[in-house]
Amino acid sequence: MEMNILRAALVSAALLLAGCDNASTAVPSKETATVLEGKTMGTFWRVSVVDIDKKRADELREKIQTQLNGDDQLLSTWKNDSALMRFNLSSSTAPWPVTEAMADIVTESLRIGQKTQGAMDVTIGPLVNLWGFGPDKQPVSTPTQEQIDAAKAKTGLQHLTVINTAGRQYLQKDLPELYVDLSTVGEGYAADHLARLMGQEGISRYLVSVGGALSSRGMNAEGRPWRVAIQKPTDKENAVQAIVDINGHGISTSGSYRNYYELDGQRISHVIDPQTGRPITHKLVSVTVIAPTALEADAWDTGLMVLGPEKAKEVVREQGLAVYMIMKEGDNFTTWMSPQFKAFLVNGKN
Secondary structure, eight states: OOHHHHHHIIOSBBBOOSSSSSSSSEEOOOOOOOOEEEEEEEOOOOOOOOOOOOHHHHHHHHHHHHHHHHHHHHHHHEEEEEHHHHHHHHHOOOOEOOOOOHHHHHHHHHHHHHHHTTSSOTTOOHHHHHHHHHHSSSEEEESOOOHHHHHHHOOOOGGGGEEETTTTTEEEEEEETTOOOHHHHHHHHHHHHHHHHHHTTOOOSSEETTTTTTEESSBBBSSSSEEEEEESOOOOOOEEEEEEEEEEOOOEEEESSEEEEEEEEEEEEEETTTTTEEESSSSSEEEEEESSSSHHHHHHHHHHHHHOOHHHHHHHHHHTTTEEEEEETTEEEEEEOHHHHHHTTTTTOO
């Protein structure tokens, strides 16, 4: 998904490894693990592994890039020949055959969409494009209410269904114009997919990152759990807000403070509220979620980000999620975390 470079470098409020401009970075160890990196989905990927030689590293780098290229071809909204765009561009309302991976991604997205009261909506593609955060160009003027209403009429989780029958998977839409955008969960899926590749390759000590989503297993080169630093929500410094151990978990951050543009004197955030059809304007600027998988974390952080601080806290408490939120208060920031998240903090740093 050559998913917006903006989202990659910016929205990644987020979680990348050392050296990348994102909100969560791996804390460097005294010993150097082998670090492999490249580009995918309009963002950057990075994999840190322990105890492999150069020949193995070169082979692994090629396998990683090949796999990520395949993920991009599956989920991209920037390539008209991707599996997702073939579904989007079809006006058919009949069951559409898809891979098991695609069905799993959409199923998880729909599940968390329901849990977040529709705030995490993968059918929001028409609104994403209208506001200039998809393949379409940025608008030269603020979209009118009529344009927003027209785009909203083409959205809705209730219009998308996943069908599993006789060992085959299908997507089905009941609106010919339905346009699914999986950019909110693509990085999480790709990070999990890389974690599975590490297991297939017999690698048990790794930290993998795709844009704003990370997953890890085993110990780093120092023999300690992999740690991730959550960056303060500002595009002017790389200061650490908190540090967590994520061994064996996925982590993802969504933020509104970097992926934006100015239009008619207003800052336009990439985070679109499906209910209003407009970019969010509340005080919540960053949401970090730790979950069993990076895909799950990636889906939750988007939905919670849309909901805003108070509604998000209600959902977090109801679902027992490990979540860290940062709110903008004037020129300063305030933070809130769930008890489940606090358990991952290193030395209680906040």
